[in-house]
Amino acid sequence: MGRHREFDVEKALDAVLCVFWRKGYEGASYADLTEAAGVERPALYSAFGNKEAMFGRALDRYYERYLDYLPKALQLPTTREVATHILYNAIDLNTRYADHTGCLVINGVLAGSDEAEPVRQVLIDARAAAEAQLRERFERAKAEGDLPETARPDALAAFLMAVLHGMAVQAKAGFSREMLEAVAEQALSTWPAR
Amino acid sequence: MGRHREFDVEKALDAVLCVFWRKGYEGASYADLTEAAGVERPALYSAFGNKEAMFGRALDRYYERYLDYLPKALQLPTTREVATHILYNAIDLNTRYADHTGCLVINGVLAGSDEAEPVRQVLIDARAAAEAQLRERFERAKAEGDLPETARPDALAAFLMAVLHGMAVQAKAGFSREMLEAVAEQALSTWPAR
DNA sequence: ACTTTTTCATAATGACCGTTATTAAACCGC
DNA sequence: GCGGTTTAATAACGGTCATTATGAAAAAGT
Known part of the structure; x- marks a missing residue:
């Protein structure tokens, strides 16, 4: 009642x-x-x-409404497709809405007063969880032969996340979709092959 | 008096x-x-x-006290040396002080209330100025033959800045120097050669 | 020594912060 | 319709924000 x-x-x-x-x-x-x-x-x-x-x-x-492309990307057959799918979906998300560019996680994870520390920690954990998913996917790829024996899944995951974070910053600074696509292309240019 | x-x-x-x-x-x-x-x-x-x-x-x-490695890097003979020098100096700067990690510019450029908009704009401009310096340096390299004709100086500059921004975010999230060095190595592996 | 000028510390300003009493309004079962 | 219960809106709470008025302390010129 x-x-x-x-x-x-x-x-x-x-x-x-x-x-x-x-x-x-x-x-x-x-x-x-x-x-x-x-x-x-x-x-x-x-x-x-x-x-x-x-x-x-x-x-x-x-996560469930805007970052749903992430779990989908992890199921793609090759790591290059995984990285490509994630990068281009992130570009779209970061530039889709003119009044809130960039990434919610990255926009909140950096600075702020001490009383926001618990929230910042939650965002740090969320970021780390996404990176861990990538690393596990790349480890699997290494076992499957999609990545060479010399590849470092942890470094590849960290690198891909770094590019994503950097693009989020650039999107917040007003970058065009085309410029971000050029950044993504450069990042993908030497993705290790089998 | x-x-x-x-x-x-x-x-x-x-x-x-x-x-x-x-x-x-x-x-x-x-x-x-x-x-x-x-x-x-x-x-x-x-x-x-x-x-x-x-x-x-x-x-x-x-800029004059902590980012002084930037103008010095621009004078190095090859673009690969420029990028390497900047990346590794940035890693050192982002992890040198445990109580203020990351980058002052990036830590302030992202989110905040409307009344911080003028400050944010100053930081956006500072970021863009650094990227423009890189682009001009890479254009020069292209004219000098240090970069291939197919290279895009604007894309290379944006890519390098993206990796730098991403590493600043990761440093704020607690990344170790070693992990950031792995990210830098991966980024440099995509660098075009003459 | 005295006046003038600048810096100092204390404390106050109005505005806004996140959070809640408080009270009126709307719905349920009876 | 009526009591019991939940939500709605108004307005207030103490605290902190950036900023500054106030008056004492200190140095320089005369």
């Missing part, structure tokens, strides 16, 4: 996700969040708890 | 530079800055003006 919720929690989550994407965790104030969600402050608190929990929900949604 | 300044402005600038490096522009509060500088608030205001101007002074100092 009791009164029904008058706003769509999923819609509100989509809205606050975009705010966090654009401004980062600390840069997003409740004034921004309530305006974007079209909902007053206490409603956000009752739906999500505090700001940190709300960011966690937004991060989960980011 | 008048009373003398009792603190060393240069020392104070070094101190606030480290705070900005670690926490970014918005993440650094005056409480942090005064504590690090060992100087009360009005002294910082009289010496540097407001927070934005103080950050600008810190950024200038960062």
